Amino acid sequence: MIQTVVYIALICVAVAMITLLYRVIKGPTLPDRIVALDALGVNIVAMVALVCIALDTNAFLEVILLFGILAFIGTVAFSKYLEKGVIIENDRNS
């Protein structure tokens, strides 16, 4: 029973990711794409959690945590690039 539910959920998340990919490719603006990438990251976290249930293991819980951080860092890096054109600034006072 639980397997079937997880399986259906996995398909749903995968469909969601494909639609997000459409947004990544289509745009039309760069912020659209970045937000879509961020949402893709959240979906990946969901998928990892579902796979953990399906495989009946807790080996991937670190992946979930790590991805939570990385998706955030990635989105921030892109955002900073959008705002200033630079990710790491040498001048700390600006």
Add this chain to the structure above:
Amino acid sequence: MSLLHLAIIAPFIIAIFVPFFYKYIKGVHTGWFVLPLPILLFVYFISFISSTSNKQTITESFSWISSLGIDFTVKVDGLGLLFALLITGIGSLVVLYSIYYLSKNTEKLNTFYVYLLLFMGAMLGVVLSDNLIVLYAFWELTSFSSFLLIGYWYDREKSRYGAQKSMIITVLGGLAMLGGIILLYLMTGTFSITEIIAQSDAIINHPLFVPALLCILLGAFTKSAQFPFHIWLPDAMEAPTPVSAYLHSATMVKAGIYLVARMSPVFAEHALWVWLIAGFGLVTLFWGSFSAVKQTDLKSILAFSTVSQLGLIMSLLGIGAAALHFDELNPAIFTVATTAAVFHLINHATFKGSLFMVVGIVDHETGTRDIRKLGGLMNFMPITFTIAIIGAFSMAGLPPFNGFLSKEMFFTGMLSVLEMDFNWGILIPIIAWIASVFTFIYSMILVFKTFTGKYQPEKLEKKPHEAPIGMLISPIILASLVIIFGFFPNILSSSVLVPALETIMPGFSFDVKISFWHGVNEELLMTIGVILVGVILYFTLSKWRGVYGLFPEKLALNRFYDNSLDWMQKGSYGITNAYMTGSIRNYLAYMFTFIIIILAATLFGKDAFAFSTENVAQIEFFEVLLSLIIAIASIAILFTKSRITSIILTGTIGYIVSLFFVIFRAPDLALTQLVIETISVSLFLLCFYHLPKKLTEDPLSFKVRNAIISVGVGAVVTLIALSAHSNKLFDSISQYYIENTYTEAAGKNMVNVILVDFRGFDTMFEIAVLGIAALGIFSLIKLRKNGGKKVEDK
């Protein structure tokens, strides 16, 4: 190491000391220190005459690379001794002559005598070695030292050209000869000439026999300046005159003759050997004498004359070899030709050596060698004139000099071809006779245009006068030998000629009796004809000289040589420039194309398309959807309009890949992949900042070639992956790790245990790779010419 080995090595040893003599004993001409050596060697080799004339051969062996059958074996037999005497005897005279020819104050004598001694030792090695590899080593050393000597005045353009040309041609032949030697080794299993000769009957029907024969002959022909490889010899005349006298008339150019004579017992049974040698010799003889007449430079005349005379000797050796080939005819008819060859070899060395020295004297005392500027020197240089007359008359084949005797024997040899009974045989004596007429003409030009006629002081750089006595000693000795051998030829016959002949043609008995007068016969009539026609043509030279203008310059062999070098250079440049465009795109296209061709050919050639669907896991629907995401994103990268979108898409692919790692149960890989992907995307963004501002962001342009190559690579790799999966030959070894991860290594995470325990070495060097990359990035950024500061700061 015996005394014989020491005799060959001695010139090399003395060559080491020559620079010290030159540097520390300034008062004495360095040549005086060199002179005793060839004289000593000459006397030493004279002492062998008694044993070789009793048909003894002296063999001494010195172990060099015995495991490969290469030993420094020295063998003194009749032929080797004849050449050794020529080399050391004329070597002594040339060293003596060079002492007076080359000035102590203006020339670099140390290099000259080092090169000359190198050459002398190498040449002795060539003629006395019994081992073919040792012979080849010395052979290349003669090419090399000849190259150095021709380029002695290296600041002159023509010297360098001549040296390069002779090097290219003789080394070409030398390498061919090495090929022949190796083929002989494959046939016989030995490098020893004696043992190869002993097996000569067995190898004549071997399939490698003819290639070996051709290779050896190519070596001999290039070295001995046979047509069409004679072109290097006239250009080698840029060398100092003692060098021309020694190398390019008496010794080195006869190395090819020596080789042919030495290998005759091996190859002469084969008709190809007989006809190639006789044919090329005759063509060379004719072409050399024909070309010599049109030259205006004295040394060029002598160079072409040398070419022609070498052709004469070669053709005689070829006809002499017919004695071995034609069993049904009386061999005595043909052996006369071999006798003539060896006799003329000696004669040529004497008169050509003296003539070169005469030309050197004329050059030295007048400042020119151009016969159009020279004339009427008889009154200024009576002794030189006398020597020139003797040498030139001997070369022309006039009595009472030794050239007459060998010319008579040459005609006898050529007439013997008629015995062979084939259709065009009559042509051979006729060509030989015409060549002799030309020989007569250029010999007369050489003497009479130089020493008689009108004296033209305004064209000469110096006031001519007789040469110093020291310079005249060597040519006088050689000219006396011309006369002595002319009047008393039989002092040579039993002591030197017969042992040499018996080496060339073992199994024949020779009874050489040379006499001036043997009745009125065809040969005498031919000689009288040569003289009559020659005199007429000489006096009408100005009328028929135009015949040389008819010959188109475009067809000249020199032009062909120069053009072919040019073509090769341009062709190589063309080929290189065609594919080395400097564009990485092109190189990648070559590489990928070759990958496709090689892999696809192997797949088809080995018939590796045995796809099976065994052991294939169940595919889940969401996995299909994830794969679809990767596929769509990959394709989308190709069509995106901006770079930033490509980066985002690359990041998407990376994250989905990490998701695949999760699905396929690889948590460590998934973790690492996530982190690395994030860092990579950040780095791409970093690079973005540094891209030029004005750059318009064009989408990738479409090229059919690239599309085909990329689809091809993808298809081939997919095919290989499928094929590899379907052809698993062994089980995995992973069971061992599964069983032993905890028991042997005390870990539960198998991936990490493999990384740091079972296969920790790989990890260590990957750490090293990362360290190198980090240091490399640091130094790329910091160690710049402007000290790592920004350009704007300046």
